[in-house]
Every structure is written in structure tokens, then in C-alpha cells.
Amino acid sequence: MKEFRIAVYPGDGIGVEVTEHTVRLLQALQECCGDFTLHLETFPWGGDYYIEHGRTAPEDYLEILKPFDAIFLGAIGDPARIPDHITLAPLIGIRQSFDQYACVRPARLFEGVSTPLAGRGAGDIDMVVIRENSEGEYIDNGGRFKKGKADEFAVQTALHTRKGIERILHFGFEQARKRKNHLTLITKSNALKYSYVLWDEIFEEMRPNYSDVETQKFHIDAAVMNFVRWPDRFDVVVGSNLFGDILTDLSGCLVGGLGLAPSANINPERDFPSMFEPVHGSAPDIAGKGIANPTAAFLSAAMMLEWLELNDAADRIRRSIESTLAAGETTADLGGTLNSTDYTERVLSRLEASK
Numbered sequence: 001m002k003e004f005r006i007a008v009y010p011g012d013g014i015g016v017e018v019t020e021h022t023v024r025l026l027q028a029l030q031e032c033c034g035d036f037t038l039h040l041e042t043f044p045w046g047g048d049y050y051i052e053h054g055r056t057a058p059e060d061y062l063e064i065l066k067p068f069d070a071i072f073l074g075a076i077g078d079p080a081r082i083p084d085h086i087t088l089a090p091l092i093g094i095r096q097s098f099d100q101y102a103c104v105r106p107a108r109l110f111e112g113v114s115t116p117l118a119g120r121g122a123g124d125i126d127m128v129v130i131r132e133n134s135e136g137e138y139i140d141n142g143g144r145f146k147k148g149k150a151d152e153f154a155v156q157t158a159l160h161t162r163k164g165i166e167r168i169l170h171f172g173f174e175q176a177r178k179r180k181n182h183l184t185l186i187t188k189s190n191a192l193k194y195s196y197v198l199w200d201e202i203f204e205e206m207r208p209n210y211s212d213v214e215t216q217k218f219h220i221d222a223a224v225m226n227f228v229r230w231p232d233r234f235d236v237v238v239g240s241n242l243f244g245d246i247l248t249d250l251s252g253c254l255v256g257g258l259g260l261a262p263s264a265n266i267n268p269e270r271d272f273p274s275m276f277e278p279v280h281g282s283a284p285d286i287a288g289k290g291i292a293n294p295t296a297a298f299l300s301a302a303m304m305l306e307w308l309e310l311n312d313a314a315d316r317i318r319r320s321i322e323s324t325l326a327a328g329e330t331t332a333d334l335g336g337t338l339n340s341t342d343y344t345e346r347v348l349s350r351l352e353a354s355k
Helices: 014-033 047-053 061-065 089-097 162-178 195-210 220-229 241-254 295-307 311-326 340-353
Strands: 002-011 036-042 070-075 102-108 126-132 142-145 153-156 182-187 214-219 236-239 262-266 274-278
Touching (some): 002 014, 014 070, 014 295, 014 311, 014 340, 061 089, 070 295, 102 162, 126 241, 162 182, 162 195, 162 236, 182 241, 220 236, 220 241, 236 241, 274 295, 295 311, 311 340
Parallel strands (some): 002 036, 126 236, 182 214, 182 236
Antiparallel strands (some): 102 126, 102 262, 142 153, 262 274
8 A cells, every 4th residue: 555645735815625525535536446545734824824924934935845745735825815926935934944956837728618719629738838847937036125115126047057947948858758659848048048948058068868759949939929829730849948838827717727737846866755736826706606617626636646656546537627628517717517516526427437
């Protein structure tokens, strides 16, 4: 019997709701499969914790999380009460401290789900964007000066290292080999002549080592255009922290919305726990209404199980979701009539039927 410790961090807004449904799914899956045990431990960190303790997570939260095999995160953000840079601090801390440098975000168009693109149907969009997650534009490197004065200015400096670029490209090439042997690099080297020329040069150095993988390269502005024009021409896409963030919001929209967009923050060397979360955020506008779509959270849980090498369990989740969506049993964001609980029940019923 395989056993794993999973830290559950529901967070804020609909993160709490979709996590509750995901825990139900994981518990049902254990009963269904019977060959593994997940020891789930929930941590009530986030906005409410901040109001009570003056911080969104305890000071030693990284030490608390470090022994776990994986982390499942619902969503973080409580802007009505707390500035985002405060609530997001634990998320950034986890990604950076646990060296989760590969952010993996699949986008697949399922049967029964519509896309804003004309003439596209199920199977026409099936890509994964791999975002460099440890450096680039999102590191805390810069400052603001002469605040409030007429000549106030801000400096925000991105950091791109050979080590960081090499390891994310290596991860991307290896993922391409597991899929369709096709990789696209996204840069902006025609305008940013230091950072993205370095990306280009390292890419060219590494390509001969992966001669079995077909490659192409776009600048970020062309990539955004071509995601819309030719989404079927993309398989594995690798970009910097900022570019990967931009492209995954778009790819999620193309396959039905962020309610279907899962993600994983991976430490490929397995020196630290990896973290799995839906892309959609805390969505305070619909929090508490019971209408959030838990699909992205379910698919993130499937990615977590796959990372733990529980491939059969991960496939069971995906098949149950696929058949539920294909039957038109969906939440309001996809044009359906089900609330979060009813949708979860539909997925669970198909999970049970797959015994």
C-alpha cells in the first residue's frame, strides 16, 4: 500500500469551496482504487488567518510544509480585506523556497465544451505551457523612489540565468518527448536584447541534444496571435515567468475558461514537495454562492496523483470529468445548470462506475 502525506491549503474565496469538493473526490478515489492512502492535512491559512494573527500563514509555514509529499492549494486572494501582495506572499514563498521552477499548465478542449474560436472542436486544442517559475520578471528585484513626488520612479528588474534557462528548457524538451515531440520557445529577443537573446542562444545550444524534437520559436506578441489563429500547431510551449503567465490565461480561455485550467508547480528533482492548484484564483465575486466550477481543481489533483506515480487514479479522474462534460452536465460558467455540489456528484458517480 502506497502512502503519501498531502498538505491541503484551501486559501480564500472559491479556493475553499473547490478544495472541499476535491477532498471528497480524493477520498472517493481511495475507496475506489484501494491501492494507496492519502493522509490529508488541512491548514486554515489565508485571509481569515490574517485577520486573527496579522499574517496570512505562520512564520514557520515553510518548515511545516517541507516534510509533505505534495501540496494542494485552492486559491489565494482576499482583496476586499487584504492587499494582494500580502495574501500572495506564501504562494511566492513556496514556489521560490521549494525551487518549484517548472510551472506546468495544460490546456485541452473537451467534448461538450465550447470555445470562442470558430470551427474548433474537441481535440483541436491540446497543449501544455511550461512557465519558468523561479526567476524572470516576478522576482523581488527593484524598488520605488521619491514616492508621491512629481519625479517619482520605479525600477523592476528581471533576472534570467543560464542555469534557470537551461533547466526549464531541459524539462520542456523531456515533456515534449512524452507527448508529440514538438516544442515552441517564446521570447522577445527583437526588443529585449540581453535577457531573451540569452534564451535564444541557449535554446540553439540545446537543440542538437534533442534532435528528435521538432522546434519552433515565436516572439510573445506573435505567439498570442497564433494561439488564436492556429492553436492546433502547439504542443509543448516554454516561456519565461511573465510570458508563461500571459499565455496560460489565453490558453485557458480558448478551451472554455479558467474553470477548466489546472496547474502544477514542480520541483523536478523532488528535493522538495511540489504544489498543485487551479489557475482561476479566489474569484471573490462568486465566492459563497456554490456555483464555482471545481473541474480545474479536480484536474490539478489528477496532476498531483500523476506526479506521485498513481497514474491509474489520475486517469480515473480525467475519464470521469471527460464523460461528465461530454454529457453536458456542467456548471453555469460553461452554460450548464449545475451548482458545484451537483457537478461533483456527477463526477463521483462516474468515478464509482469505473470500479
